[in-house]
Amino acid sequence: MRIIEVESYKEMSRLAARMIGGQVALKPNCVLGLATGSSPIGTYEELAADYQAGILDFSQVRTVNLDEYCGLTPDNPQSYRYFMDLHLFGKVNVDKANTHLPNGAAPDMQAECARYEALVESLGWPDLQLLGIGHNGHIGFNEPAEDFPTCVHTVQLAQSTIQANSRLFDRVEDVPTQAVTMGIGAIMKAKRVLLIAGPDKKEIVEKAFRGPVTPQVPASILQLHRDATVIFAKKDA
Ligand code: GLP
DSSP: OEEEEEEEHHHHHHHHHHHHHHHHHHOTTOEEEEOOSSTTHHHHHHHHHHHHTTSOOOTTOEEEESEEETTOOTTSTTSHHHHHHHHTGGGSOOOGGGEEOOOTTOSOHHHHHHHHHHHHHHHOSOSEEEEOOOTTSOBTTBOSOSSOOOSOEEEEOOHHHHHHHGGGSSSGGGSOSEEEEOOHHHHHHSSEEEEEEOGGGHHHHHHHHHSOOBTTBGGGGGGGOTTEEEEEEEEOO
16 A cells, blocks of 8 residues: 655645546546545546546546435435536536446435446446545445445444534534445455545544554555555645
């Protein structure tokens, strides 16, 4: 595992976008595993700018997102589908039909988990998986647990996750308490993993990547991935 420390969020975003852009240039029909949250917004801005500048072409790219809140329809501004359309898909020439997220509003969540697992497998495990990290070490919505869940599953969000994510909602009561997420299995099967973290994640980055591998800190499993890179930004700006 490589841990790269950079000075700023801007630098982290540029470097991450360069790695993702390199993947797209190398294999135009690659499968990108994508993430939501504040961490990747700058990366998506850089990718959109590279597309606008004619440097990148997303026309053949396929994407699979990590997770989605349960109970939110895709047109809900708090849904991760909405986030992805706003920050990336609407700004580049990716074919929307090739962009995939779990459906958090599916009537039968068990069937939805099975559908999404089969879909990701049929596309081929991601050539590159982008990740953020929660303050408690979650990746996707794989919360600290007794073991590492392998497949797509629904999860009860930790109280600390609900609190942290409430900054994007009007009221903490509006934050869904459940989500559907790719398991650790799909993340570990990605050919390359790229995790980005800002200065507020200093403590958990240390714990996850320099401490023991344990399901109590889900991201720690990445220490065992054959090609994982962490970019840590020392400052916000
Ligand atoms: C959410 C997402 C994660 C993300 C995490 C950190 O809970 N499910 O995929 O990595 O938040 O988000 P942020 O980058 O906003 O700190």
